[in-house]
Amino acid sequence: MFSQCQPIHARSIVPCQDTPAVKFTYEADVMAPEEFTVLMSALRGDTRNNRTSFHQPIPIPSYLLAIAVGVLEQRTLGPRSKVWSEKEEIERSAWEFAETEKYLQAAERLCGRYEWTQYDLLVLPPSFPYGGMENPCLTFVTPTLLAGDRSLADVIVHEIMHSWTGNLVTNRNFEHFWLNEGFTVFLERKVGASLIADPVEAKRSRDFHSLLGLQELTETVYEELGAENPLTKLVVDLNGVHPDDAFSTMPYEKGSLFLRYIEDLVGGPEVFDDFLRSYLNNFKKKSLDTDQFKAYLLNYFKDNEGLKTVDWNQWLYGCGMPPIIPDYDKSMTKTIMAVVENISRGATPNASDVRALSPHQLIHLLQELIEQPALSLDTLRLLGEEYGLKNSRNAEIEYRWLRLCIRSKDQDRLGDVFNFVNRQGRMKYVRPIYRDLYAWEDVRDQAIDNFLKNEQNMMHVSAYTLKKDLHLTN
Ligand code: BES
Ligand code: ZN
DSSP, X not given: OBOOOTTTTGGGTSOOOOSTTSOEEEEEEEEOOTTOEEEESSEEEEEETTEEEEEEEEEEOGGGOOEEEESOEEEEEETTEEEEEOHHHHHHHHXXXXXXXHHHHHHHHHHOOOTTSOOEEEEOOTTOOSSEEOOTTEEEEOGGGOOSSSTTTHHHHHHHHTTTBTTXXXXXXXXXXXXXXXXXXXXXXXXXXXXXXSHHHHHHHHHHHHHHHHHHHXXXXXXXXXXXXXXXXXXXXXXXXXXXXXOSSHHHHHHHHHHHHHHHHHTSHHHHHHHHHHHHHHHTTEEEOHHHHHHHHHHHTTTOSGGGGOOHHHHHHOOSSOSXXXXXXXXXXXXXXXXXXHHHTTOXXXXXXXXXXXXXXXXXXXXXXXXXXXOOHHHHHHHHHHTTOTTOOOXXXXXXXXXXXXXXXXXXXXXXXXXXXXXXXXXXXXHHHHHHHHHSHHHHHHHHHHHHHHGGGSOHHHHHHHHHHTTOOO
C-alpha cells in the first residue's frame, strides 16, 4: 500500500487544509501486522506491539504527507540513508543508489545543511506513476530507475534537491508550481555537473542536460499542448482546473530555463549561487508565489543593469516557447546531430555510430530521431540491432525505441509496446506511448482495449489521466 498526495490528494487520507500555502508538523502511530513494515515521510521511531511511531518536526505542506506499508527489506546506503524495497529488488536497488551520500554532500555544498536528518529511498511497485516523489526523509522512486548502470541517478539528485526547493521553500499553490519544479531541475543540473571534477567537462555536461530539457520542452509545446495553450505559461491559471490535468514538463523546463537566463544576466553562477542560498534561507519553512520571488530577486540585485531588461510579462504569462533561449555549449550534442543527419539522409545505422556515447547521449539521439520523419522499417530494424536498443535494460532508452517503432508503424513490435505499458505505470512513458498509439488509427482500438484490460492494475491518477488522453471520458 502506498500513498501519493501531491498535488491535492492528502484530503483523501485525512481531513486537512489541503493547500501548500500552510504547513504543519506531524506525529503518527501506525499499527500493522507483524510481517509488515510501515514507512512515512517522517523520522521513524520504535516499533512496539506492532505499532510504529513517526514524527516530522519540520513544518510541511499537506502534499508531503506519505505512507507506505509492505513486506520490506532494507540496505544501508550511507550514514543517513537506507534503501527499502520488496526482497526481489533489494540487491539491485542497493547497487543502483549506492552513491546517494555523495549526491547529498554535493547538494549541501550548494544549498547549505540538509535539515531533514534522514534521507531514505523507497523503491515502489512498478505501478508508481512518477519517476520519483520527494516525500521528506523518504523519497519514493519507480523501479524503472534500476537500469543496472546508475545512469538514471539524475532522478535521485532531483528528489534530493527538493529537500530545499519544494520541501523547505514551497509554492503557495500549484499555479506557481515552477517555483518547486523549475528551481529543482535547475539545482539538479548544477549539482549533477558539480560531481564532475574537470570544470570544462562539468559546464559541458550541465549544458548538455539543459539541451535534453529543451528538447522535451519543444516536444511539449508543439506536440503535446500546442503553442497557444494557456497551460504553456510559466504561471498558469488553475481556476476550475485540477492540477493533475495541468501537469506537464512546462514548469520544469521553462522554469529552469528562465532561471538559467537570469543567472546569465546577473553574471553567472558565482553571483547567482549566493543569491540562491539567500533565497533559500529567506523563504525556508514558508510558502511563496511568483511575485514574492520576483520582488526578492529584484531587491537582491537592486543595482544590476542586466535584470532591468527582463520582459517579465512575456516570461511569466506568455504562451509557448520561452522568449529567449540561453546560448548553451553544444559540444556534447555535435556528434549526435551528425549521426541523426546521416540516418535521416538514408545512411545505414552502424554500431560504431554509438559506441562512444553515454546512455544520455544515446537518449538524446533517439529523441532527435523521434522528432524526424518516420524511419523506414529496414532502417528501424537495423537501428534496433546495431544500437542494441532491443535488449536495453534502460527504461529511458526502451521508451524511446518503442516510440520510434510506433512512429514507423511497425506492427511486429506492438507486442513489445503493450508489454512495456502494462509492466510499469510511469506516466512520463505511458502517456506519450498511448498518445502515439491513439494517433495511429489502425491500432487505436487495440490500444483502447489494452488500456481497459489493464485499468484495474493502475494507480488512480494514471488511469484517470489516460482515460482523458484516450478520449474515454466526456
Ligand atoms: N514532485 C514530482 C512528482 C509529482 C509532481 C507528483 C506533481 C505529483 C504531482 C517529482 O519531484 C518529479 O518531478 N518527478 C519527475 C522526475 C524528475 C527527474 C523530473 C518524474 O516523476 O518524472
Ligand atoms: Zn520534482
